[in-house]
Amino acid sequence: MIKVRIPTPLRPLTKNQGEVETTAGSITNMLESLNSAQPGIKDRLCDDSGELRRFVNIYVNEEDIRFLKGKETILKDGDEVSIVPAIAGG
Numbered sequence: 001m002i003k004v005r006i007p008t009p010l011r012p013l014t015k016n017q018g019e020v021e022t023t024a025g026s027i028t029n030m031l032e033s034l035n036s037a038q039p040g041i042k043d044r045l046c047d048d049s050g051e052l053r054r055f056v057n058i059y060v061n062e063e064d065i066r067f068l069k070g071k072e073t074i075l076k077d078g079d080e081v082s083i084v085p086a087i088a089g090g
Helices: 008-014 029-038 041-045
Strands: 002-005 021-022 056-060 080-084
Touching: 008 041, 021 029, 021 041, 029 041
Parallel strands: 002 080
Antiparallel strands: 002 021, 056 080
């Protein structure tokens, strides 16, 4: 199982769960799996072309997927994925 940490703004889509589990083999599969179980979550994370929105950061075992293989990053049993919305200050 892969644990996925859900940020507070998205928890209404996961019945207020802060963590969900999946068996997905990649970030792309994880997004599809999450959307099947929690309809609408992918729309909040990805744009119309299916790319991650600029303000969404995803980490696998605390490593930014932008420095791995992006959405094609492979997931394995025991991995922990964190979805982190970017915070802007002014």
